[in-house]
Amino acid sequence: MRDVSASYGSRRVLVDVTARVPRSQVTAVVGANGAGKSSLLNVIAGTLPPTSGTLRRTGSRRPAYVVQRSDVSDALPITVRGTVEMGRWAHRGPWRRLTARDHAVVADCLARLDIRDLAERQLGALSGGQRQRALVAQGLAQEAELLLLDEPGAGLDLAAQTRIEDALAQACRDGVTVLRVTHDLDVARRADHCLLLRDGRLVAEGLPEAVLTPERVRAAWGVPDLA
Ligand SMILES: Nc1ncnc2c1ncn2[C@@H]1O[C@H](COP(=O)(O)OP(=O)(O)OP(=O)(O)O)[C@@H](O)[C@H]1O
Numbered sequence: 001m002r003d004v005s006a007s008y009g010s011r012r013v014l015v016d017v018t019a020r021v022p023r024s025q026v027t028a029v030v031g032a033n034g035a036g037k038s039s040l041l042n043v044i045a046g047t048l049p050p051t052s053g054t055l056r057r058t059g060s061r062r063p064a065y066v067v068q069r070s071d072v073s074d075a076l077p078i079t080v081r082g083t084v085e086m087g088r089w090a091h092r093g094p095w096r097r098l099t100a101r102d103h104a105v106v107a108d109c110l111a112r113l114d115i116r117d118l119a120e121r122q123l124g125a126l127s128g129g130q131r132q133r134a135l136v137a138q139g140l141a142q143e144a145e146l147l148l149l150d151e152p153g154a155g156l157d158l159a160a161q162t163r164i165e166d167a168l169a170q171a172c173r174d175g176v177t178v179l180r181v182t183h184d185l186d187v188a189r190r191a192d193h194c195l196l197l198r199d200g201r202l203v204a205e206g207l208p209e210a211v212l213t214p215e216r217v218r219a220a221w222g223v224p225d226l227a
Helices: 037-045 080-086 100-112 128-141 158-173 185-189 214-221
Strands: 002-008 011-017 026-030 052-054 064-066 146-150 177-181 193-198 201-206
Touching: 002 037, 011 037, 026 037, 026 158, 026 185, 037 146, 037 177, 037 193, 064 128, 080 100, 080 128, 100 128, 100 158, 128 146, 128 158, 146 158, 158 177, 193 214, 201 214
Parallel strands: 011 201, 026 177, 026 193, 064 146, 146 177
Antiparallel strands: 002 011, 002 052, 193 201
8 A cells, every 4th residue: 555544534544654465474453542453454445445545456356354353243143154154245145045165165264263163153142252263264254365354362362362373374374365453462573564553654564573673662552661
């Protein structure tokens, strides 16, 4: 993206952001609360139109977007399997009969996130970690070239986090480009590429160890000892 700016009404949330998301790698987006991380994902997903600047993407399919689990209503009457099956609508269109291949992809994604035994449970009746795994499985089921995730690991136990990390690493090996927002600097350090945002501006971009210097971390979060 080049010189991308975006606003909610009169509030500018991204200011002249020029950044790269390398293909088939994991890119971590980091920054303090309100820095513009979700806004950046929304611009790339196409749900927040930029007010200026340009975005260029290789590949033709729509990105898959895994939202924060708190964005999904408990009242939604849908099973885990149904949630993952919705991921196939990108290929099939809503309410169409799923093909044998669709069912195979859904079964594979349930297995990758280790939630086969939860398949017939209601999404709204799951714990936070179980629900997050279901949402990541839905994202993977879309077989998109670009997978966007908003804090996929936040508040999860080690087993759930590990499952998600393994599934994302596998997706990358399969050629998927992963762009994830994270508040966990250890997760960001393990990424291939890192974007650091502050007040809607890109402060630094590149290898995580080069981006996440103690000075920048201090400046971005305004606290002395996060690094
Ligand atoms: N729908 C909206 N309408 C108006 N302002 C919004 C909206 N969504 C976000 N904002 C504002 O845009 C700015 C950037 O928000 P954004 O959600 O992109 O930050 P973030 O880095 O993802 O934060 P967090 O770490 O808290 O999730 C904030 O000042 C926020 O208040």
